[in-house]
Amino acid sequence: MYMDFKSLLRKLSFTAFLLFYTSALFAQLTRVTGVVTDGGSKKNETMPYVSVGFAGTTIGAPTNSAGRYSITTDKPVKQIKASFVGYKDAFINIKPGISQVVNIRLMPVETELTEVKVKAAKKQKYRNKGNPAVELIRQVIAHRDLNRPEAYNYVEYKEYDKMMFSIANLSDKIANKKFLQKYKFVLENRDSTTVPGKSLLPLYLDEKLSQYYYRKNPEKERTVILGTRTVDYGGSIDKEGITELFKYMYAKVDIYDNSINLMTNNFLSPIANGGPTFYKYFITDTVTTDNGQKLVELSFTPRNLQDMLFEGKIYITLDSNYAVQRAKLGINKNINLNFVKSMGITLEFEQNPDGRYHLSKSTNLADFGVNKNKNGGLFGIRTLVYKNYAVNKPRPDTAYKKGVEDAVVSNEVSHRSELFWQQNRLDTLTTAEAKVYKNIDSLSHMKSFQRTLDIATFLLAGYKSFNWFEVGPSNAFYSFNPIEGLKLRLGGRTTPELSKRYYFETYAAYGFKDEKWKGFLSATYSLNDKSIYKFPQNYIRASFNRDTKIPGAQLRFVQQDNFLLSFKRGENDKYLYNDLYKFDYVHEYENHFSYTLSLNKLTQSPAGSLYFTNNAGRINNLTTAEASLNLRYAPNEQFYQGKIYRVPIPSKYPVISFDYTKGFKDIVGGSYNYQTVHARIDRRTYLSQLGYADAFIEGGKIFGQVPYPLLNIFHANQTYAYDLYSYNLMNFLEFVSDRYVAVNIDQHFMGFFFNKIPLFKKLKWREVASFKAIYGQLSNDNNPNLHPDLYQFPVRSDGTPITYSLGKTPYIEGSIGVENIFKFIRIDLVKRFNYLDHPDVSQFGVRARVKLDF
Known part of the structure; x- marks a missing residue:
């Protein structure tokens, strides 16, 4: 029997439409519209954001910015209810159905009450x-x-940025100690007056x-630095690095951003897209400004008090802009910080x-x-003032084009006169702040203070x-390993006190077992008459290094001879004696692009149980001659310059690097012709309330x-x-x-999950997880079996193997911590x-790391 399904479907659809239309006709719709006004105002001013709804139901809506409302229901209702903080319901x-x-x-609630009755109220559950x-x-x-300012076609303004760091509430007992009397002018x-209840002793000002x-359109932005001024404690402290570090902690706060980075952590803005998921909001007041404009005071608090969230108040304009006109942001005392x-x-806004x-x-x-719980400590204040604000005022193209002078602060700009600051400073200095520059300058020239600074530098940075000339680093004076046994090392380097052009570095070490x-010996010449440790670097260096090395070991920001790295797990007796002659030319540009040209001659000799052998027998050493080029681009990179390394300050911007190396045979003893290429991208990604992830792919x-x-020996770690x-x-x-791709992800959840668990919440622990994978292959050309x-x-x-080539399966490891x-x-x-069948490997391991963070 044949059935016309299309005809049946049309009939069913028509029937359903009739049923729906009929039910809609007979439904008793009640629609109420109107305006809410302020009964306590002589002008009967309209009231925005009043909650209006049908009594006994959850159906309702707030009034708009003009005080109008409109609500509709098909339920049997007899009353509407209007409520607002500070007013009677x-x-x-x-009339239902029309x-x-x-x-x-x-009407506002009366402020005078003749009788107060207290009743236990049923707590209402907060909901959006x-x-x-x-x-x-x-x-x-x-x-x-x-x-946002970017909504305009053109924007310009002057910005004054002041960063002050102080000791708070320094005890008089300490200040009056006899050995500190010589520093009384500072103490x-x-x-x-600046902060109620705080006695601030300024020690740093920028x-x-x-x-x-x-x-x-086309989008361009440019910042021209007109003047800078910073206290200077002397050469032992990198004042530019300290400034960048402080300003990284006290980053500029843009409430219109989804996330605000402060104290190295990511805070969710109260007006972020996901704000209603993580915050509770309450209309707590209406405020009238001096010019008669009305604002809504909106208070907010975190749903979970341990999360990286603010609490406070924002004041919103009651016009079509819905703009933030003022904001006060704070943190809860229970926050995991x-x-x-x-x-x-505190954010203050002005009207255009x-x-x-x-x-x-x-x-x-x-x-x-x-x-x-203690009253003392450190106290920091960063103040940003914006003046001469102009919008939609086009300038010539040259005004928006960045130049070399924008990236590097000139000597003139960094040494502006006192008169310049008096005439151009957009804010005022307190009496105490005004004395800081002179006080610290006097302090830095005191021999007793210089000796104290030297001791602190030796303890913290390892250099005396x-x-x-300075001796160090101290953490490499003593170490040990199975090949060298006890190893003593002593070295140092010249300082800019000798010359800003010439630098020399050296160390000598002796192994008592071998x-x-x-x-090590190096000589460096600065081509731009600046310290080779300062950005932008531009120097040539020649060096010679004779020392041991573990094949495949890689250390970043750590000395190879660090005493703590002497402790290793498993078998650790495969070393190389290396003789490395090296010539480098390093050139950094103000836009943070850099390149390095290198010429190397390396002779590697096996040590311990490691050996070089082929079908002709044992080989004593391997010599290579190389020329290499490294390209690196790190936009907006900032860093703190330490004594040994400059440490990058994390940011959202990627770091891209590319390396090319050419090996030469029969040139200065080189044994092989080859070429290598390597590329890598590093980036930190901020994930709002889920913390951040540090990742790289190479x-x-x-x-x-x-x-x-000479193959890619993957970086292993046998320490704990x-x-x-x-x-x-x-x-x-x-x-x-001889070819590989690797990915590495290190995720920091910053307590997002633990903050919901009572015990972990109290301990303020934070979750971490990592994933590392490497996929590589060994071509037939480099297979010694062939x-x-x-x-x-x-x-x-x-006879069991030690070294393997990766198969079709990538090596994978991960961690939770x-x-x-x-x-x-x-x-x-x-x-x-995987690869668990290899000898002396473990499926699980526990590893520790020291990391100081906010």
Whole structure:
């Protein structure tokens, strides 16, 4: 039997439409519209964001910016209810089933009460649905892009940036100690007016005045630095690095951003897209400004008090802009934030001629201390003032084009006169702040203070200065390993006191087991008459290094001879003696692009149980001659310059590097012709309330036939410390390849999950997880099984392999862990997922890492 399904479907659809239409006709719809006015105002002013709904139901809506409302229901209702903080609830009878207009006058609550009755009220559960405060914040979010400066075609303004760091509430007992009397001129310079209840002793002050230009199409921005001024404690302290570090902690606060980075952590803005998921909002007041404009005071608090969230108030304009006109942001005392006792941010906005607002002043205060219950500690204040704000005022193209002078602060700009600052400073200095420059200059020239600074430098950085020469680093004076046994090392380097052009560095070391001397010597010449440790670097260097090395070991920001790295797991007796002659030319540009040209001659000799052998027998050493080019681009990179390394300050910007190396045969003893390429991208990604992830992806390839010491030997770690950049359950020399791709992700959740668990919440621990994978292959050209004239992979005495090539399966390891234990310890449980049949490998391991963070 044949059935016409299309005809049946049309009939069913028509029937369903009739049923729906009929039900809609007979439904009793009640629609109420109207205006809510202020009964306590003589002008009967309209009231925005009043909650209006049908009594006894959850159906309702807030009034708009003009005080109008409209609500509809098909339920049997008889009353509507209007409510607003500070006003009496209004109940008005209505006629069900029809459309009607009901205007409402709300009367303010009387301030004088003749009788007070206290009753236990049933606690109402907070929810977003039907909440006028949430409806208001959603309007602010929807208009966020409109209220940013980038909404204009052109923007320009002057910016004054002041960063001050102080000791708070220094005890008089300490200040009056006899040995501190010579520093009395510094200790008595107190400020007790800026922050109520705080006696601030300023020790650091930095000022910067700049002019900012922005153009929307094509988008360009430029900042011209007009003047800078910073206290100077002398050469032992990198004042530029300290400034960048402080300003990284006290980053500029843009409330219109989704996330605000402060104290090295990511805070969610109260007007972020996901704000209603993590915050509770309450309309707590209406405020009238001096010019008669009404604002809504919106209070907010975190749903979870341990999360990286603010609490405070924002004041929102009652016009079509829904702009933030003022903001007060703070943190809850239970927040999972280390060493910060309190923090407060005040944002002030001024009105443009078109009625929109721009940020005019930002003040960020933070109180630091190891013990949050004690009154003393450190106190920092960053103040930003914006003046001469102009919008939609086009300038010539040259105003928006960045030049060399924008990136590097000239000597003139960094040494502006006192008169310049008096005439151009957009804010005022307190009496105590005004004395800081002179006080610190006098302090830095005192011999007793210089000796104290030298001791502190030696303890913290490991170097002891003797004017033009400094000895160190101290953590490498003593170490040990199976090849050298006890190893003593002593070295140092010249300082700019000798010359700003010429630098020399050296060390000598002796192993008492192998009875061999090792050493290093380098000579560096600065081409730009600046310290070779300062950005931008531009120098040439020649060096010679004779020392031991573990194949495949990689250390970043750590000395190879660090005493703590002497402790290793498993078998660790495969070393190389290296003689390295090297010539480098390093050139950095102001836009943070750099290149390095290198010429190397390296002779590697096996030591311990490591050996070089092929079908012709044992080989004593391997010599290579190389020329290499490294390209690196790190936009907006900032760093702190330490004594040994300059440490990058993390940011959202990627770091891209590319390396090319050419090996030459029969040139200065080189044994092989080959080429290698390597590329890598590093980036930190901020994930709002989920913390942040540090990740990199890299790949490399070798062209030509080479023995295994010249292959990619994957970076293994056999210490008990967790290494971010190595494979923590891989053995030294375990894997080699001539082409590979690797990915590494280190995720910090910053307590997002633990903050919901009572015990962990109290301990303020934080979750971490990592994933590392490497996929590589060894071509037939470099397989010693196919080419006996190549060096054979090393094996143990019983013939079991030590070194392998990766197969079709990538090497994978991952970890889960806890950080912030005692505020500075991280412990990971590491799992190795494959290649578990290799000898002396573990599926699991526990690794620790010291990390001090906020």
